[in-house]
Amino acid sequence: MQDVKNRNPNQDEFVQAVGEVANDIYNWVQGRDDYHDAQILHRMTEPDRIVSFRVVWEDDDNNVRVQRGWRVQNNNAIGPYKGGLRFSPGVNESVLKFLAFEQTFKNSLTGLPLGGGKGGSDFDPKGKSDAEVMRFCQSFMTELCRHIGPSLDVPAGDIGVGAREIGYLFGQYKRITGRFEGVLTGKALAYGGSQMRPEATGFGAVYFLREMLKSDDQEIEGKTAILSGSGNVALYAARKLIDCKVKVLSLSDSDGVIEIKEGLDEKQLEWIQTLKFEKRGRISEAADEFDGITFHKGKTPWALEADIAMPCATQNELAADAAKALAGNGITHVLEGANMPTTADAMAVLREKGVAVAPAKAANAGGVAVSGLEMSQNAERMSWERAKLDDLLTEIMADIHHKCRKAGKGDDGSVDYRRGANIAGFEKVADAMLAYGVM
Ligand code: GLU
Numbered sequence: 001m002q003d004v005k006n007r008n009p010n011q012d013e014f015v016q017a018v019g020e021v022a023n024d025i026y027n028w029v030q031g032r033d034d035y036h037d038a039q040i041l042h043r044m045t046e047p048d049r050i051v052s053f054r055v056v057w058e059d060d061d062n063n064v065r066v067q068r069g070w071r072v073q074n075n076n077a078i079g080p081y082k083g084g085l086r087f088s089p090g091v092n093e094s095v096l097k098f099l100a101f102e103q104t105f106k107n108s109l110t111g112l113p114l115g116g117g118k119g120g121s122d123f124d125p126k127g128k129s130d131a132e133v134m135r136f137c138q139s140f141m142t143e144l145c146r147h148i149g150p151s152l153d154v155p156a157g158d159i160g161v162g163a164r165e166i167g168y169l170f171g172q173y174k175r176i177t178g179r180f181e182g183v184l185t186g187k188a189l190a191y192g193g194s195q196m197r198p199e200a201t202g203f204g205a206v207y208f209l210r211e212m213l214k215s216d217d218q219e220i221e222g223k224t225a226i227l228s229g230s231g232n233v234a235l236y237a238a239r240k241l242i243d244c245k246v247k248v249l250s251l252s253d254s255d256g257v258i259e260i261k262e263g264l265d266e267k268q269l270e271w272i273q274t275l276k277f278e279k280r281g282r283i284s285e286a287a288d289e290f291d292g293i294t295f296h297k298g299k300t301p302w303a304l305e306a307d308i309a310m311p312c313a314t315q316n317e318l319a320a321d322a323a324k325a326l327a328g329n330g331i332t333h334v335l336e337g338a339n340m341p342t343t344a345d346a347m348a349v350l351r352e353k354g355v356a357v358a359p360a361k362a363a364n365a366g367g368v369a370v371s372g373l374e375m376s377q378n379a380e381r382m383s384w385e386r387a388k389l390d391d392l393l394t395e396i397m398a399d400i401h402h403k404c405r406k407a408g409k410g411d412d413g414s415v416d417y418r419r420g421a422n423i424a425g426f427e428k429v430a431d432a433m434l435a436y437g438v439m
Contacts, residue, residue: 004045011094013315016344017101018045024422028407038438040430047074047100048081050093053143055121057136060129069140071119071147071155074100077432080151081117082107082368084158084186087165089124095315096120099158102339103368105425106361109400112372117153119144125160126280137168145173150182150378156371157186159314162232162277163198167191182378185371189383194374196389197367202236202312203390204366204397205337206244208358209308211401212333212417216356221245224263226301226331228252229312230276230283233337233364237310238269250301252313253283257301259294268293305329312337320345327353336360347418359418361425362400369396 004018022041029035055067070093073081083103086096096118104116121140125133148155157166166186173183180192187193196203210220224247227234238248247263251272260268268290275281287295302309302322309331311318315338318326323346326334334350335358336342342350342357350357370393377383400421407427408420 003042007046008094008097011097013094013098013340014101016316017098017340020340020344020347020418021101021105021422021426024416024419025426028423034434035430038434040433043433044075044104044426044429045101047072047097048076049073050097051147052093055123055136055140055143057132057139059132067121067123067136069119069121069143070096071144071153072096072100072117073147073153074116074118075104075429076115077429077436078108079113079115080149081153082114082156082371083116083118084120084156085161085165085169086118086120086158087123087125087160088120089122090314091120091122098315099339102361104429105422106365107368107372108425108428109362109403109421110365110369110372110396111399112369112396114368114372117155118158119155120158120161123160125165130164133165134168137165138172141169141172142176144169145176148173148183150375154182154371154375155184156368157232159231162186163188182375185374187374192374192378192383194370194377194389195384195386196393197370197374198232199236199239200370200393201233201364201367202238202337203240204369204393205233205237205310205312205335205358205363206240207366207394207397208363208401209333209335210244211398212356212358215401215405223247223308224249224306225308225310226250226304226306227310227312227337228257228301228317228341229314229338230272231312233367234310234312235269235273235276237312237337238264242266242269246308249304249306251283251286252301255282255284256295256297257299258283258286259296259301259304260292261294262292302326303329306331308333308335310335310337311341313341314338315340316343318342318346320349322346323349323353323355326350327355331355334358335363337364339364351416356415357418358404359421362404362417362421365400366393366397369393 100118107114284295403424404420407423
């Protein structure tokens with residue numbers, strides 16, 4: 001780890017992500033001389049390549065604006081680079097390297113032939129007009145298109161990149177290359193998207209939770225849950241939780257949290273979906289609209305009492321104090337809907353207090369799994385029915401759960417899901433790298 005720190009100065013998120021994996025697999029790799037001799041872990045901590053580029057665009061007042069864009073192609077040992085694009089002012093090389101590193105193991109866990117990558121820009125789509133977002137996306141893709149392809153690297157959405165952005169990006173790729181091919185996932189149904197892709201991350205996380213509870217002989221029905229975030233992951237997780245008769249007590253955005261004492265209902269959820277996905281409004285507006293909803297400015301959901309917590313907003317949103325509050329408030333399960341939402345200190349607290357944690361690379365893998373299925377549909381120029389995709393997603397999440405439990409079982413019979421996810425995700429990538437020899 002000292003070497004990783006020295007080689008990546010000021011890249012705290014990346015060092016944190018590597019540290020978690022290294023810590024979890026340390027004992028397990030002791031017996032594997034072949035991995036040691038081939039320096040597999042060391043090689044995995046160095047991305048295959050990072051492309052960084054200038055993105056110039058014009059705003060609605062004809063000002064010329066300059067942003068930075070990146071694509072981190074982390075590892076393609078088991079398939080083409082695959083992972084989302086994030087547009088947010090907080091994006092930098094460290095954040096994208098951590099996300100690409102995590103993605104490599106997550107994609108491995110899905111069982112599909114997908115390598116790991118991530119990209120994005122420090123562009124903030126918030127408050128921009130559609131025309132500004134379009135011009136930015138076109139400029140971004142004008143450079144990115146030379147680095148991606150259906151068998152090379154297949155980006156998708158992430159924070160700040162949804163259906164609108166994917167449309168502009170795909171249109172520009174098609175315009176420049178003249179090729180209509182499966183180079184992006186998360187596309188709309190009209191031009192090669194997959195049924196179930198928007199729902200996949202949130203639904204998949206709840207399918208994983210169901211499996212966790214089942215293996216502890218518990219029913220999901222009747223539980224209560226606190227969620228952070230109000231993007232694609234949180235809102236579709238909320239939808240599936242409601243279907244499973246779980247009370248959803250909170251949602252949030254960067255302004256604060258809404259508390260829903262009686263539990264979110266269908267009507268409120270639909271209204272919030274329109275607010276967030278179409279009107280691009282703020283979560284506080286839900287409290288103005290509905291009597292049963294209260295807004296707490298500047299607050300997070302972690303002080304509320306419930307059975308289950310799902311951080312679905314962003315990295316490091318759940319710190320040690322919050323973890324202590326969760327454990328004290330009766331939370332038995334934490335599901336990471338966002339990527340690395342729990343800080344290292346918070347994770348230590350949860351482990352010590354015996355709270356079961358489903359790590360992001362397992363719990364939120366449903367999104368990229370259905371992206372993999374979108375690639376399959378594009379390759380065979382077919383589209384599959386929703387029910388088939390939902391069945392496949394259910395199976396994939398159950399399989400990931402099984403792998404994590406098997407690899408994460410301690411000598412005393414207890415299960416550490418994070419350790420299990422890291423070991424199982426690592427092993428497949430490592431074995432493929434060994435097969436290729438020294439490179
Ligand atoms: N951004 C999502 C993730 O973190 C999805 C990536 C994809 O579909 O390629 O897994």
